[in-house]
Amino acid sequence: MNAAPADQIRLLDLQALDTRLGQLAHKRKSLPEHAELQALEADLTQHRDLLVAAQTEESDTAREQTKAEQDVDQVRQRAVRDQQRLDSGAGMSPKDLENLQHEVASLAKRQGDLEDVVLEIMERRESAQERVTELTGRVASVQAKVDDATARRDAALGEIDAEAASVAKERELVAGSVPADLLGLYDKLRVKEGGVGAARLFQRRCEGCRQELAITELNEVRAAAADKVVRCENCSRILVRTSESGL
Structure with a gap:
């Protein structure tokens, strides 16, 4: 030739x-922000999963607390009714009164046990709420890092693409003369x-x-x-x- x-x-x-x-x-593919974002997004996914688990636990304990408080309220209402009957004593035999006294005492113990259960659930719920608050903060922190890295990556890509477009245009002119x-x-x-x-x-x-x-x-x-x-x-x-x- x-x-x-x-x-x-x-x-x-x-x-x-x-x-x-x-x-x-090559520079476009190997920007350090690519690896940074990959690591951050994996971290973000992990923290979001942990947050969902903590929120689920908090929601479950909230329902458990509501049920336990309802149980306490039912026992309390029954104890009040029995105490009112005991106080009036109307139309009751001594044996009936004795049985009612035993039931009132039993209900008082049952109420105390159920209230202890409520306290235990409340402690677990408080712990779950603290975990939710902590993880919410972590998710927000990692998301902020993701946003920052994304902005830096996009800015770098913008500069690279602008230069590539300019070089490609110049190449077209030179190639046209060959x-x-x-x-x-x-x-x-x-x-x-x-x-x-x-x-x-x-x-x-x-x-x-x-x-x-x-x-x-x-x-x-x-x-x-x-x-x-x-x-x-x-x-x-x-x-x-x-x-x-x-x-």
Whole structure:
């Protein structure tokens, strides 16, 4: 393939732009905020799960407390009724009065036991409420960190994307000035050779593979016409000759 030396040199400009686009794409994927957000979101999910569990426990103990308080109230009301009957003694035999006294005493003990149960439940509910408050604060704290990291990531992505758009536009202009056949070869090699399709020959060394040309290859390059598109024997990339090639 033949191409004007100026067109070949433009490949170096094109390569520099493609290299920058590759760097920006890598930078976009490897922003530290990505890993930070992944860790924070895992932490947030864990704390939210713990919060839901604590809220469920608090809700369950609240229902348990209501039921226990209702049991106490029922025993208390029954004890009041029995005490009123005992105090009046109307139409009751001594045996009935004795049985009623035993029942009142039994109800008093039952009420005391149930009130102890209510206190125990209230303590558990208070503990659950404290846990809910603590975890609510933790969730809010982690969420704030997530929001901050998200804002920093989005700002960084915005800068990267803006630069990438500018570089892509410049690449389009440069690519448009390169002959189609030369551009096609360059693009094919760029895909095949890890993003580098053309490299400068600098001081007898290919800057694509960093290998110095063998003497026979160097002589062939020296003998090649200025418009001949030469390739590196080591990496197959297009070798672009300049005044600094050492020929």
